[in-house]
Amino acid sequence: MAVDLKTARRTLPAPMLDRSSYSIFSVIKQAIGKDLTRFSIPVVWNEPLSFIQRVAECLEYSSLLDSAASTETLIDRWHLLTAFVVSTLSTHLERMSKPFNPLLGETYELKMEGDTSFHYISEQVSHHPPVSAVYIRGQNWTLSANIEPKIKFHGTNVVALSEGRWILRIKKKQNRSRSGSQSSFQSCNDEETENNNSDHADDEMDEYTWKTPSVLVHNILFGRLWCEFQGQIDLIHKQSEQRSVLTIKSHSWFASQSTKTADMFKYSGFIYDDKTKISAYHGNYGHCYYAIDDLKDVQIKSSSPCSAAGHNCIQIGQNVSTAYPCDLVLTPSSRLIWYRSLSSMTDQELAVRSQYYYFTPFTYCLNEQVTTPVLPPTDSRYRQDMKYLEKGDIDGSSAEKHRLEEQQRADAKQREDEFQPLWFRKDENGEYVYTHEYEQRRFDHCPNLFTQSSRE
Numbered sequence: 384m385a386v387d388l389k390t391a392r393r394t395l396p397a398p399m400l401d402r403s404s405y406s407i408f409s410v411i412k413q414a415i416g417k418d419l420t421r422f423s424i425p426v427v428w429n430e431p432l433s434f435i436q437r438v439a440e441c442l443e444y445s446s447l448l449d450s451a452a453s454t455e456t457l458i459d460r461w462h463l464l465t466a467f468v469v470s471t472l473s474t475h476l477e478r479m480s481k482p483f484n485p486l487l488g489e490t491y492e493l494k495m496e497g498d499t500s501f502h503y504i505s506e507q508v509s510h511h512p513p514v515s516a517v518y519i520r521g522q523n524w525t526l527s528a529n530i531e532p533k534i535k536f537h538g539t540n541v542v543a544l545s546e547g548r549w550i551l552r553i554k555k556k557q558n559r560s561r562s563g564s565q566s567s568f569q570s571c572n573d574e575e576t577e578n579n580n581s582d583h584a585d586d587e588m589d590e591y592t593w594k595t596p597s598v599l600v601h602n603i604l605f606g607r608l609w610c611e612f613q614g615q616i617d618l619i620h621k622q623s624e625q626r627s628v629l630t631i632k633s634h635s636w637f638a639s640q641s642t643k644t645a646d647m648f649k650y651s652g653f654i655y656d657d658k659t660k661i662s663a664y665h666g667n668y669g670h671c672y673y674a675i676d677d678l679k680d681v682q683i684k685s686s687s688p689c690s691a692a693g694h695n696c697i698q699i700g701q702n703v704s705t706a707y708p709c710d711l712v713l714t715p716s717s718r719l720i721w722y723r724s725l726s727s728m729t730d731q732e733l734a735v736r737s738q739y740y741y742f743t744p745f746t747y748c749l750n751e752q753v754t755t756p757v758l759p760p761t762d763s764r765y766r767q768d769m770k771y772l773e774k775g776d777i778d779g780s781s782a783e784k785h786r787l788e789e790q791q792r793a794d795a796k797q798r799e800d801e802f803q804p805l806w807f808r809k810d811e812n813g814e815y816v817y818t819h820e821y822e823q824r825r826f827d828h829c830p831n832l833f834t835q836s837s838r839e
């Protein structure tokens with residue numbers, strides 16, 4: 384459970400199956416207009432992760448939230464928060480595989496240690512419609528969401544959207560200084576010392592909310608699959624009139640077929656106080672976030688391109704899968720806040736990324752088996768269908784996935800009352816809220832979700 388990236392695995396037992404002889408279209412054409420989340424696709428299109436593990440990937444750059452919680456400057460906090468939201472998009476661009484649908488009651492826990500520490504707890508709380516409830520505790524902040532993905536097939540492309548919003552709560556500065564020394568700050572590692580493991584009262588927390596924009600997956604009929612996010616993100620501060628409004632440049636899909644266009648993955652936005660613009664920013668959501676310190680510069684292009692290390696991670700075109708440098712043109716006062724870095728990967732690791740689902744070192748650790756402390760039997764890591772896929776055993780994986788789906792159907796038929804999640808409770812607004820009980824680690828009553836014997 385306690386995972387440190389420095390010691391975690393950096394590869395999978397086997398590379399993925401070459402998909403070039405499989406057509407995704409032939410599989411999903413039966414699903415035109417239907418919701419693909421209810422549709423079981425062949426495992427060659429899966430990646431060895433469950434959806435609630437894939438969502439944990441949004442935390443790869445959680446250190447931005449740590450910085451946002453500790454910064455003294457209001458504008459910088461807004462930039463760090465917006466950069467975090469951008470970072471949650473950046474990890475999905477190359478990953479054109481479908482994560483496994485979690486079983487009802489499946490859980491996933493990730494306690495990350497080292498440079499970026501946080502504690503992620505999630506549960507699949509509804510099956511029809513699929514809803515994943517997540518709760519993350521970091522240093523002086525918590526993040527929670529109910530994610531209800533809807534995936535629709537429209538003939539030439541697939542649109543995935545996620546209902547539900549992210550809620551970020553950051554401990555207010557003045558309360559923290561009132562409480563005295565640094566050592567009384569809440570850390571994600573000392574939940575035991577925290578008052579009853581419960582969240583702080585609302586008035587002690589700054590609350591920010593946003594919704595994930597929809598994802599458009601291109602080239603379902605032919606060509607290389609690729610995706611982009613669309614629309615606008617409103618990051619709203621509950622206790623004031625301030626907000627950050629991010630606009631993703633729209634991009635027509637046929638323009639991208641042969642040429643890489645200048646607007647690809649670009650976004651820009653403003654931070655508002657009521658109706659007044661107080662700051663601006665821009666970037667490429669596959670790669671970087673720049674604050675624009677002088678509002679007058681917004682329309683002015685300097686002669687310098689983005690200089691952040693690393694690469695924008697995607698190139699569309701004739702089967703090219705290498706990364707290319709980010710081509711964002713800076714303004715005179717652009718200031719780098721964040722960029723996506725693959726710099727911890729060796730050249731050898733980078734060279735084989737495409738054969739390993741484009742996983743990063745962070746992704747590799749998500750489904751790694753851990754031995755201490757004990758996890759509930761419902762944890763995604765115990766799913767054998769994903770283990771088979773990791774090892775490249777497609778037949779074994781399909782058979783086990785099928786068995787689990789059948790078992791889940793049989794369970795649903797037998798269930799008389801509505802399913803009750805173990806770690807989240809439905810509140811008066813119909814949202815699933817974390818109960819803080821998971822951390823007491825009493826797992827005796829958890830069902831053996833994935834084993835056969837428990838059903839007999």
Ligand SMILES: CC(C)CCC[C@@H](C)[C@H]1CC[C@H]2[C@@H]3CC=C4C[C@@H](O)CC[C@]4(C)[C@H]3CC[C@]12C
Pocket residue numbers: 407428437438441471475478479480481482530532534541543544545595598600610
């Ligand atoms: C035809 C096949 C290969 C399509 C694959 C579609 C994949 C790439 C889509 C389907 C559902 C999508 C997810 C839906 C919801 C969220 C939550 C959000 O906060 C981050 C993005 C994330 C995690 C999306 C990532 C991309 C995703 C996993």
